[in-house]
Structures are given as structure tokens and as C-alpha cells.
Amino acid sequence: MKRILVVNPKGGCGKSTLATNLASYYATWEVPVALIDLDAQQSSLEWLDQRSGALYPIEGIDGSRGRLSVPGRIQRVVMDAPARTGKNQLQRYFNQADEILIPVLPSPIDIRAAGHFVGELLLEGMLKKSRVGLVANRVRENTLIYSNLERFLRTLKVPLVAHLRDTQNYIRAAEGGRGIFEMAPYLVDRDIETWRPLIKWVEKNRRL
Numbered sequence: 001m002k003r004i005l006v007v008n009p010k011g012g013c014g015k016s017t018l019a020t021n022l023a024s025y026y027a028t029w030e031v032p033v034a035l036i037d038l039d040a041q042q043s044s045l046e047w048l049d050q051r052s053g054a055l056y057p058i059e060g061i062d063g064s065r066g067r068l069s070v071p072g073r074i075q076r077v078v079m080d081a082p083a084r085t086g087k088n089q090l091q092r093y094f095n096q097a098d099e100i101l102i103p104v105l106p107s108p109i110d111i112r113a114a115g116h117f118v119g120e121l122l123l124e125g126m127l128k129k130s131r132v133g134l135v136a137n138r139v140r141e142n143t144l145i146y147s148n149l150e151r152f153l154r155t156l157k158v159p160l161v162a163h164l165r166d167t168q169n170y171i172r173a174a175e176g177g178r179g180i181f182e183m184a185p186y187l188v189d190r191d192i193e194t195w196r197p198l199i200k201w202v203e204k205n206r207r208l
Helices: 015-028 043-049 087-096 108-123 146-153 170-172 185-203
Strands: 002-006 034-039 059-062 077-079 099-104 130-141 160-165
Touching: 002 015, 002 087, 015 034, 015 043, 015 077, 015 099, 015 130, 015 170, 015 185, 034 043, 043 059, 077 160, 087 170, 099 108, 099 146, 099 185, 130 185, 146 160, 160 185, 170 185
Parallel strands: 002 077, 002 099, 034 059, 034 077, 099 130, 130 160
Antiparallel strands: none
16 A cells, blocks of 8 residues: 655645545546545545546545544555644654655745745655655746746755646546546646656656
8 A cells, every 4th residue: 555645834735636636546547545635624525525426436534633544455545634734743644654745836935835844844854855756736837937946846855756737627627526637638638748757756657
């Protein structure tokens, strides 16, 4: 069983979008997957409530009260962490995770917040560089802020594993409890292409 934690103490950076789409990726490949929502707001579980029974199943688990156990048949676990998580709670989540993804938006505030967060974690020895990957989220290539984000993230000396496009496809998919992997290919080909490096990093060369 592999556990992937999606975390960033800055709210609104796309943690739930990243977590739900990653869970839907595994579901479409018929990998038994659980989505643990660690946030009391339950955004990921609300997404799951909208999911049609005709789609591949995803096991939803409310982890906001400390539940992290999953059925033995599950092979992949995606954990959606809340914002403003205390250090002790973060350490608990990190101890449970095999891989950690940190989404970062291309705005000066988000860039600085991500830098402080990653720097503190590495300084205090809470993270191993081999286990953490940064994800540039909602990016528009060939813009100044995107260039600034990419340049800054590379200075953090942890892998920048993917650049996910700023697109309405994530919103369209979420309305029906789907991920972009479950939409018509001609609509999302460009988006899925941006996920290939992320899946490769998480799965250590597993093919999309």
C-alpha cells in the first residue's frame, strides 16, 4: 500500500483538486484507492458524494477526527490535509505518508508561504527531500509570474515534479465528482499531459 499526502498550510492552493484528481487517476486504472479527507471542511468527501455509481469506485474516509486506517484491499491512499495544521499533527501525517505533494499557486503570497513552509520542514528535519515533490498549480506558461514561480521553486532544492495548467476542465470535472482522467480525451489531452511527470514521480516510473 502506498500513501500520498497532499499538504500546504496555505489555503486555496488546490490541495483538494490535486487529491481528488489523483484518486480518480488510480480509480480509472482500477487500482483500489481510498481518499482520506483530513480537513473538517470535507471538500474531498463532498466531491466524492457527487460521484456517479457508474464511475470506478473510490473509498471515502473521514480522517478529520484522526481516522487513518483503511481496508486491507486498498493499494493506494490519497490524503487531503487541512490548512493551518499544527506541527505535531503534520508530523503524524508525514509519518503515515510514503510520498508528499505540495501544490503552490503562482502568486507572490503563495510563493513566499511555500518557501517558508518547505524551509521550516527541512530545517527541522521533518521531511526527507526524497519524499517531497512540489507541484506548480494553476499555471499559465509564458507569463512573468509563472517564470518567477518556477525559478523560486527550483531554489528550494526539492523536486519540482509537475506544472498543472490553469483550466476550467478541473471545475467541469468536479461538478460530477469526476477527475479529468474521466472526461472525454479530446477535452483534456493537454491537461493529462501535464500529469505524466507527477504520476511518474509518485509511482517511480509507473506509466500513465
